[in-house]
Amino acid sequence: MAFAAFATTEAQPQAPKRKSRIALFLLLPGILYMVLFFLTPLISLILTSLQAPNEFGDIGVYDYAFNWQNYVTVVQEYWPHILRSFGYALVATVLALAFSYPLAYFIGVKARRWPLLQSIMLVLVIAPFFISFLLRTLAWKQLLSDESLIITSLKALSLMAPDAHFTGTPAAVIFGLTYNFIPFMTLPLYTTLERLDMRYLEAGSDLYANPFAVFRKVTIPLSMPGIVAGTLLTFIPAAGDYVNASRDFLGGPDTQMMGNVIEANFLVLLNYPAAAALSIILMAAILVLVGIYVRRSGTEDLL
Amino acid sequence: MSGEVQAAAVLGGFQESEQLDDSGPRGGRERRQRIGLGDWLLPVYTVLAFVFLLIPIVYTFVFSFNDSIKSNIAWRGFTLDKWLNVCNVEGGAVCEAFANSIVIGLAATVFATVLGTAIAIALVRYRFRARSSISLLLFLPMATPEVVLGAGLAAQFLAVGVPKDMTTIILAHTMFCISFVVVTVKARVASLDPALEEAGRDLYGSPSQVFWRITFPLLLPGIMAAALLSFALSFDDFIITNFNSGSVSTFPKYIYISASRGIPAEANVIASAVFIFALVLVIIAQVSRVARNKRLAKLS
Numbered sequence: 001m002a003f004a005a006f007a008t009t010e011a012q013p014q015a016p017k018r019k020s021r022i023a024l025f026l027l028l029p030g031i032l033y034m035v036l037f038f039l040t041p042l043i044s045l046i047l048t049s050l051q052a053p054n055e056f057g058d059i060g061v062y063d064y065a066f067n068w069q070n071y072v073t074v075v076q077e078y079w080p081h082i083l084r085s086f087g088y089a090l091v092a093t094v095l096a097l098a099f100s101y102p103l104a105y106f107i108g109v110k111a112r113r114w115p116l117l118q119s120i121m122l123v124l125v126i127a128p129f130f131i132s133f134l135l136r137t138l139a140w141k142q143l144l145s146d147e148s149l150i151i152t153s154l155k156a157l158s159l160m161a162p163d164a165h166f167t168g169t170p171a172a173v174i175f176g177l178t179y180n181f182i183p184f185m186t187l188p189l190y191t192t193l194e195r196l197d198m199r200y201l202e203a204g205s206d207l208y209a210n211p212f213a214v215f216r217k218v219t220i221p222l223s224m225p226g227i228v229a230g231t232l233l234t235f236i237p238a239a240g241d242y243v244n245a246s247r248d249f250l251g252g253p254d255t256q257m258m259g260n261v262i263e264a265n266f267l268v269l270l271n272y273p274a275a276a277a278l279s280i281i282l283m284a285a286i287l288v289l290v291g292i293y294v295r296r297s298g299t300e301d302l303l
Numbered sequence: 304m305s306g307e308v309q310a311a312a313v314l315g316g317f318q319e320s321e322q323l324d325d326s327g328p329r330g331g332r333e334r335r336q337r338i339g340l341g342d343w344l345l346p347v348y349t350v351l352a353f354v355f356l357l358i359p360i361v362y363t364f365v366f367s368f369n370d371s372i373k374s375n376i377a378w379r380g381f382t383l384d385k386w387l388n389v390c391n392v393e394g395g396a397v398c399e400a401f402a403n404s405i406v407i408g409l410a411a412t413v414f415a416t417v418l419g420t421a422i423a424i425a426l427v428r429y430r431f432r433a434r435s436s437i438s439l440l441l442f443l444p445m446a447t448p449e450v451v452l453g454a455g456l457a458a459q460f461l462a463v464g465v466p467k468d469m470t471t472i473i474l475a476h477t478m479f480c481i482s483f484v485v486v487t488v489k490a491r492v493a494s495l496d497p498a499l500e501e502a503g504r505d506l507y508g509s510p511s512q513v514f515w516r517i518t519f520p521l522l523l524p525g526i527m528a529a530a531l532l533s534f535a536l537s538f539d540d541f542i543i544t545n546f547n548s549g550s551v552s553t554f555p556k557y558i559y560i561s562a563s564r565g566i567p568a569e570a571n572v573i574a575s576a577v578f579i580f581a582l583v584l585v586i587i588a589q590v591s592r593v594a595r596n597k598r599l600a601k602l603s
Contacts, residue, residue, distance in 0.1 A: 020429065020431055022425075022429070023425045023428070023429035023431055024431075026421040026422065026424055026425035026429075027421070027422055027425045027426075027431075027437070029418055029421065030418035030419060030421055030422040030481060030485075031422065031437060031440065033418055033477070033478065033481065034440050034441065034444070034478065034481060035440070037456065037459075037474055037475070037477070037478040038440070038443070038444050038452070038455075038478055039440065040459060041452070041455030041456045041458065041459040042451075042455050044455060044458045044459040044462050045451070045454060045455040045458050045459075047462075048458040048461075048462070099352065102345060102348050102349070102352075103348070103349055103352045105345070106345045106346065106348070106349040107349070110345060110346075115593050115596065115597075116590070116593050119589040119590070119592070119593055120586075120589070121349070121353070122589075123582070123585050123586060123589055124353050124356065124357070125356070126585075127356070127357065127360065127578075127582065128356060128357075128359070128360065129535060129539070130535075130577065130578045130581040130582060130585075131359075131360050131363055131574050131575075131577070131578045132539060132554065132555055132558060132574050133539055133541065133555070134541060134555050134558040134559055134562070135359075135363050135558060135566070135570065135571070135574050136359040136360070136363070137359075138558070138562060138566060139358075139359035139360075139362040139363050139366075140359055142362065142376060143358065143359070143362060179355075179356075179359075182356065183356075232446070236446060236447075236448055237448060237449065239448060240448025240449055240450040240451065240542075241448075241450075241542075242450060242542070243541065243542070243559070246559075246562075248559075248562035248563045249562065258450075259448075259450045259542070262450050262454055263450070263545070263546075266454055266457060266546065267545070267546070272458060272461065275454055276454065276458055279450065279451045279454045279455065280451075282448060282450070282451060283447060283448065283451045286446070286447075286448065287446075290446065
């Protein structure tokens, strides 16, 4: 299902070739809108990424050019941020999967007999969506600050060095990314697990597979569409996020991600070509990674 | 992106049960098993997981009652004052930002729902060339990081020389909401029984009568879910807004900017009120959905 939202297989024409003028009338405004405000901005972004500074202009004035050197410059300057973005997003995705799978399994499989409980738990999973993403992250910043109950207790129990900090570290940023994208992981997992046919699992144990083998050879492969959809829904926004890594939130000077440098270059330094080149690199890298991942996990039909 | 669609369905609670629950055959017979580790481990884990997920929400809610002076960090005692005088802080900056967010959310929701619903109907009902490129055009925004969408639009507004204000925010929000509306409504259109419309035509209903009397009411639950999802996405969006807002403040942007100097408790009040409102709405929708399914099960 997941990415099959736009797949063509289910698009059975209910009224083939009927009044294509109506179809045009229905499609045209929306498609025109997407061309104007999604496609052309991407083209603007590519053009901007190749701009060169105006010789006589002020800061923030650029001319159209074919200055592909911008890409070399940003990679040289920001390669730690690029690596951090993908590294943090990857770890956060794995953690979110580990956290969400048992939760989704309980809601989707164990709680089937109680539809009301199932509904309540689903509402609780998406409840964090109803409160501002930024306030949730700030709440964690306070809850995990050096003076907080959690951190002081950890230090009292000698689980943390007395002079160590949590906020401002890569661990804190990864923690924030994981927390914030858990609902995106849990919901698609729930959707596939909810449809899991228990008879396959029974067949597995009838064939003398132990519960672990049943889980590994039956449950996991059957829930693969949910795993792929959930990991993509977590990885893509996590790689581009800059709120968690921001210094006013959970990050510090050494945790800045690509999003942070894109924001800084675009909105503060007015270095539009650098920001655009970084954005293009981010998008291209994500498309390539997603393509490889989907192919390797054997779920091409999802796209 | 079933995650969002699912979220929309839960948000709305309007989607019919056959869409959410058309699961395949399930193991009907429950096996008698010995009480294993999993029997209590998983429920305990689930409870702990929910505690973890809800901690920041409880924190935000509790600190909306904090008798704070400027920054809302240390607990200084209980007060209802912030709830009663939300707009009194910083000349009402929080409330202005909140009002902007509501206006932007409503406008983007209306535009995205109208444009997206039309596309969804056309995609399911009509055959035409370029269909796969259109699907790709609608799918790509959902697979693009927000920072790229935001920077792209900002680069375009800059190139064309459009000043950034409320309009540019609404244009940006409408763009990313359309894709989600299409996915949500498309599912509903696909599950529609064409026989119902045929019946309308057989009874000499004009095309517009058939649409407004039969098709539209049947699509309404999906459209409502899509509209709610759009509003929620727009209301909570920060990244795209930040690139395209100029000096206009929205609620998330207000929080981002004040994060360095401390968020006033009034922001917690607004966030908590929105949370409670949304939660009550969703619970009512969910409870009525479960009750309706039970009634239907009894009938059949």
